Amino acid sequence: MNLDLHKIGSDLLRLATTEGPTQAAIQISQPRDPRTTGDFPIFSEVKKILEDLNLSWRQDLGNLVVFQGVENSTQDTLVKRMRQIPVTLGAHLDEITYIIAKIGKGNKHPLMPLCSPPQRTDLVNPQCRVIGFRHQKDGELSTIGSGAFNVEYREKTGNVPDLFRSFEAMEKDPNCPKHLREILGYLMNQTVKSSKDSAEFQYFLETDADVMVGDMVIQDYNYTNENEINPNSILHVKALDDRVGCIAVLYAMKELSELGIPSKAILTSSEEGVPQDVSWGRLVRPTYQKFCTNDSINIICDGIDGARLSEFKMMKYMDEAVVIPYTSLGKGGGDPGIFAVLRDIVIPVAKRNNILGVTSTDYVSRSYDSAIMHDFPLIGFIDWVNGKVAERISHCHLDESVSLQQIKNIIGLIVYAVAHFDYKIRNKPNPVFPS
Numbered sequence: 001m002n003l004d005l006h007k008i009g010s011d012l013l014r015l016a017t018t019e020g021p022t023q024a025a026i027q028i029s030q031p032r033d034p035r036t037t038g039d040f041p042i043f044s045e046v047k048k049i050l051e052d053l054n055l056s057w058r059q060d061l062g063n064l065v066v067f068q069g070v071e072n073s074t075q076d077t078l079v080k081r082m083r084q085i086p087v088t089l090g091a092h093l094d095e096i097t098y099i100i101a102k103i104g105k106g107n108k109h110p111l112m113p114l115c116s117p118p119q120r121t122d123l124v125n126p127q128c129r130v131i132g133f134r135h136q137k138d139g140e141l142s143t144i145g146s147g148a149f150n151v152e153y154r155e156k157t158g159n160v161p162d163l164f165r166s167f168e169a170m171e172k173d174p175n176c177p178k179h180l181r182e183i184l185g186y187l188m189n190q191t192v193k194s195s196k197d198s199a200e201f202q203y204f205l206e207t208d209a210d211v212m213v214g215d216m217v218i219q220d221y222n223y224t225n226e227n228e229i230n231p232n233s234i235l236h237v238k239a240l241d242d243r244v245g246c247i248a249v250l251y252a253m254k255e256l257s258e259l260g261i262p263s264k265a266i267l268t269s270s271e272e273g274v275p276q277d278v279s280w281g282r283l284v285r286p287t288y289q290k291f292c293t294n295d296s297i298n299i300i301c302d303g304i305d306g307a308r309l310s311e312f313k314m315m316k317y318m319d320e321a322v323v324i325p326y327t328s329l330g331k332g333g334g335d336p337g338i339f340a341v342l343r344d345i346v347i348p349v350a351k352r353n354n355i356l357g358v359t360s361t362d363y364v365s366r367s368y369d370s371a372i373m374h375d376f377p378l379i380g381f382i383d384w385v386n387g388k389v390a391e392r393i394s395h396c397h398l399d400e401s402v403s404l405q406q407i408k409n410i411i412g413l414i415v416y417a418v419a420h421f422d423y424k425i426r427n428k429p430n431p432v433f434p435s
Helices: 004-015 040-052 077-083 162-172 176-194 240-258 286-291 338-353 404-426
Strands: 056-060 063-068 087-092 097-100 108-114 128-135 140-153 199-206 216-219 235-236 262-270 297-300 301-304 321-324 357-359 379-386 399-402
Touching: 004 040, 004 235, 004 240, 004 404, 040 056, 040 063, 040 240, 056 286, 063 240, 063 286, 077 286, 087 240, 087 404, 097 199, 140 216, 162 379, 240 262, 240 301, 240 379, 240 399, 240 404, 262 286, 262 399, 297 404, 321 338, 338 357, 338 379, 338 404, 379 399, 379 404, 399 404
Parallel strands: 087 262, 087 297, 297 379, 301 379, 321 357
Antiparallel strands: 056 063, 063 262, 097 108, 097 216, 108 199, 128 140, 128 216, 140 199, 235 399, 321 379
């Protein structure tokens, strides 16, 4: 594989900086969507990448279905031929999103999170962007203004719990020893858990923009200069979760196309959601039912919180792709047989060709696997790591970053995985697994 890492990094940067809120990234129906008069911003950006990679697509129920190798089909046979592709790749286009719940006093407005919001009051990147529809104007999703997040931890009476406040102040002290910081971080988490009935995090938008109830709020930070991207770059920008997975999947499909191996992917715009057990990935299941068979092999690429990877004792970015057997300590998806194939066959073959992957059984939160695992149980994961490994403080949904070398290895490992399963299921030799 001869991957242009500067181009991959540049495409990812443009995708990450584009607004793509939950449930407002891909149209519900094609070619018309009653919610908007035009394409959503993130779809306009990803469409340029699809055209450049010569990949075909359809929008379906808020999901982007991408395919190659079956284009020469009639309208009647296209879905049937897509269902026959044995492997389905997956990632999510949406980013963590908040909705303005009501107009507050002055410039401070309460928010409802449509995501797993950060449970910290000291945000690294408080800057945010307000986006929304204005149907009295053009009806398109557009930027309304900018502002800042404000997170408060309050008792339901309105007071900040003294214990949490004390722990947080001590942890911020620059003279606090590292081992004590770790203890304080643990105690802060325990304080949150023990006081859930009497206290909660509350989220606010501070802005001078002319906002309305129902407007959406997303993060807005970028510390990566596109002109300086090189093969060893660290990309540091909002919404890497999960635009990294999307870019990796699309570039893997380009490589598979050059090998003559048909492939398909489903990129959902509803992975984030509240309440999580009800809304998480709720739009993706009907699309899987339409374009996949129940014995489809599903490879999902999503982010892992680097702070959770205690198995790897290093305070640096990981370059290897990470293969995991399950999510949420076994409560989510994951098939042990698919994991074993990736572990025993795909990773060793890829390594001989300078594509690096490792396995981990550390905690990984759910992607949208929990939304499909009852109908499509053959799920495997080839994931990326958000932030440095084994850092004390989580950066997922707060201050996201990733190694470009890891993205290269993920693309390669996906190609080898799809090639192997394609050969085994269709019994059709290919250049990667010829016999």
